[in-house]
Amino acid sequence: MIRIANVKEQQLLRFSRQIMLPEMDIAGQRKLVDARVLVIGMGGLGCPAAMYLAAAGVGCLLVADDDVVEITNLQRQIAHAEQSLGQAKVESARERLLSLNPDVEVTTMRERLQGARLGEAVAQADLVLDACDNFESRFEINKACIANRKPLISAAAIRMQGQIAAFDPNDPASPCYHCLYPQVGELDTSCARNGVMAPLVGIIGSVQAMEAIKMITGIGQSLVGRLLLLDATVMQWRELKLPKDLSCEACSTQI
Numbered sequence: 001m002i003r004i005a006n007v008k009e010q011q012l013l014r015f016s017r018q019i020m021l022p023e024m025d026i027a028g029q030r031k032l033v034d035a036r037v038l039v040i041g042m043g044g045l046g047c048p049a050a051m052y053l054a055a056a057g058v059g060c061l062l063v064a065d066d067d068v069v070e071i072t073n074l075q076r077q078i079a080h081a082e083q084s085l086g087q088a089k090v091e092s093a094r095e096r097l098l099s100l101n102p103d104v105e106v107t108t109m110r111e112r113l114q115g116a117r118l119g120e121a122v123a124q125a126d127l128v129l130d131a132c133d134n135f136e137s138r139f140e141i142n143k144a145c146i147a148n149r150k151p152l153i154s155a156a157a158i159r160m161q162g163q164i165a166a167f168d169p170n171d172p173a174s175p176c177y178h179c180l181y182p183q184v185g186e187l188d189t190s191c192a193r194n195g196v197m198a199p200l201v202g203i204i205g206s207v208q209a210m211e212a213i214k215m216i217t218g219i220g221q222s223l224v225g226r227l228l229l230l231d232a233t234v235m236q237w238r239e240l241k242l243p244k245d246l247s248c249e250a251c252s253t254q255i
Contacts, residue, residue: 014057014101015029015056015057018057023217023220024217024219028219031216031218032056032057032058032059032216034059035058035126035127035216036059036060036061036124036127037060037061037062037125037216038062038124038125038127038128038129039063039064039129039131040065040121040129040131040132040137041064041130041131041132041133042065042067042077042079042089042093042131043073043076043089043133044157044196044198044202044205045131045155046063046065046205047077047078047079047080047201048201048202048205048209049129049205049209050063050079050093050097050209051079051096051097052210053212053213054098054100054104054106055101056213058216059103060104060105060106060107061097061104061105061106062107063090063093063097063106063107063108064090064112064121065089065112066110066112068086068087068088068089069084069085069086069087069088070085075198076201078202079093079096079097080092080093088108088110090109091108109121112137113141118140119147122141122148122150123148123150126150126216127150127152127215127216128144128145128150128152128153129153129155129208129212130142130152130153130155131155131205131208135181138177139177139178139181139250141154142177142250145167145169146169146250149169149170150169151166151167151168151169152167152168152169152176152177153166153167153215154167155204155205157196157200157201158194158195158196159194159195159196160197160200160231160232161200161229161230162200162201162230163227163228163229163230164207164211164227164228165177165223165226166215166222166223166226168222169251174225174244175225175242175244175248176244176250177250178249178250179243179245179250182248199232200232203230203232211223225241225242225243226239226240227241
């Protein structure tokens with residue numbers, strides 16, 4: 001893996017449009033190269049998020065998914081292609097990520113991360129992106145991030161609506177995902193059942209990548225404490241303040 005201290009001219013050229021930003025500079029790019037990001041889910045959200053992180057120079061990506069590429073995925077899961085049909089999504093994604101940036105280290109986990117395995121994967125990362133499609137997994141990922149004190153960027157997209165929020169267990173004022181959804185009934189939030197517009201997941205996944213870059217480098221203001229909602233039918237964003245629930249079952253004891 002390339003380190004900026006020993007970077008070749010070709011790598012400096014690759015990231016030059018970011019390095020010239022005063023907020024980023026060499027120091028920010030070094031933080032990206034040294035970062036380890038866990039992306040859970042290589043579907044509609046995880047594909048664009050991981051691709052932009054690889055292209056931007058994140059040094060190590062850990063990608064997890066237990067599924068294989070099907071033809072219905074190709075409408076929106078842009079890391080996969082026709083020739084990837086039947087292939088494990090993590091392996092298809094790895095090939096695409098390395099084609100964007102051969103210097104990125106990609107670790108694949110062809111499994112649905114749960115229990116101890118989820119905790120181990122979260123512990124290895126500096127930051128976690130939740131790009132899955134069900135509440136059960138999101139709540140478990142949230143708990144693992146709280147237990148390991150790892151920042152979490154969680155997103156969802158369905159039909160023509162999307163949302164994204166960031167949580168940081170190291171910030172005493174930060175809410176967690178359970179603060180946002182303290183009670184959830186039996187809901188099927190899968191694209192297979194409800195449908196989703198192709199570019200919507202690209203928009204939301206790209207925002208996940210942007211927030212990850214900001215949190216890694218310390219640029220700007222993160223989404224911690226805020227929830228962004230997108231209604232793509234009218235292309236309107238809404239921002240809601242997301243306070244910490246002091247009686248939250250997941251994070252109130254972690255203060």
